């Protein structure tokens with residue numbers, strides 16, 4: 529089964545090219561000023577042009593208002609909006625309707641109790657991303673390299689495509705896919721030499737490791 533591989537937090541032409549050439553299905557761009565991966569609109573326009581037609585462009589935002597989303601949509605021309613904040617079900621529905629774009633809602637996971645919100649979000653989102661819940665006081669809700677207990681997703685019965693993220697790396701991605709049966713994986717910190725600094729060799733290594741799991745999976 530093909531596995532969707534998303535490399536997130538790309539911010540330079542060089543590392544974007546590496547991800548595209550290595551076969552990333554999705555490339556993610558972060559629009560959240562406290563993040564070390566935050567992109568200006570000017571850079572987003574340039575990287576958006578570079579990625580166009582080569583992989584799905586994903587705009588990651590955190591509780592963004594309509595004006596901010598509008599600027600991002602105008603400049604990046606994303607294929608998917610990743611909502612990584614505390615957006616309510618009504619807000620997710622509203623964003624989808626306003627921008628006519630598919631939406632991936634992020635569910636922060638620590639224990640199985642965190643999945644209680646899933647039916648509501650699954651009724652409005654196009655796909656779900658399960659990410660590790662950030663610790664209290666963290667400066668951002670993701671991109672921290674934190675792993676959650678993948679076994680929480682073991683008995684998941686979700687009629688929607690879903691991906692997994694949170695502390696993934698070339699070394700653990702196969703196990704994450706085996707346990708969760710996710711249709712996609714998403715990585716940021718695990719392909720960086722320092723926060724915000726993507727490493728080309730780590731990107732290639734991650735994509736190779738993720739692709740190697742495809743033969744093992746029957747989803």
Ligand SMILES: O=C(O)c1ccccc1N[C@@H]1O[C@H](COP(=O)(O)O)[C@@H](O)[C@H]1O
Nearest residue numbers: 536563670671672673694695715716717
């Ligand atoms: O990358 C960020 O800085 C970020 C900021 C705000 C919300 C989410 C962010 N990153 C996303 O979090 C997951 C997991 O990242 P990691 O692999 O554990 O570093 C992924 O989707 C990142 O793009």
